[in-house]
Amino acid sequence: MKFFAEINIMPLKEILDPQGKAVTSSMKNLDLQEIQHVRIGKHITLEVEAPSETIAKDKVDQACKKLLANPIMESYKFELHLISNAELILSQ
Amino acid sequence: MKFFAEINIMPLKEILDPQGKAVTSSMKNLDLQEIQHVRIGKHITLEVEAPSETIAKDKVDQACKKLLANPIMESYKFELHLISNAELILSQ
DSSP, X not given: OEEEEEEEEEEOTTSOOHHHHHHHHHHHHTTOTTEEEEEEEEEEEEEEEOSSHHHHHHHHHHXXXXXXXXXXXXXXXXXXXXXXXXXXXXXX | OEEEEEEEEEEOTXXXXXXXXXXXXXXXXXXXXXXXXXXXXXXXXXXXXXXXXXXXXXXXXXXXXXXXXXXXXXXXXXEEEEOOHHHHHHHO
């Protein structure tokens, strides 16, 4: 079974996000001062081959812990969905 | 009214994603060879103050077009939700 995962990795709330702060202040110059509290993280998509959803979840979790996210500065969450055969054919 | 927006910005499918490719090959060294087709983009959250959802959507769309996304290389999509007073109090 093939699963598609969408992972969001964000800087922890307690941690300053200088890139987000810079973008927030740039909004004023673009006449978009209604926009505030910009925070910037990563959005990662991937495909994982696994015999069950539980195993697929575990694989994605390992990937986040070992490589994608830095747990000291970032939090992550992800969603998985099964890729149907129809979608596989379409994406080829 | 205050809205919370979650924006995903991804490299276009036609465009090579060298960071994603590098991460995909690193997965093998971590014994996670089941993980493939990693693509890396940005996840941005922000708050926008607007009199209606339509205006809030327009503001976020402008922010994406003018500053956050590069339309030549990236596509974006976003979701908005109204922040209730209860959530505002909790986040203070």
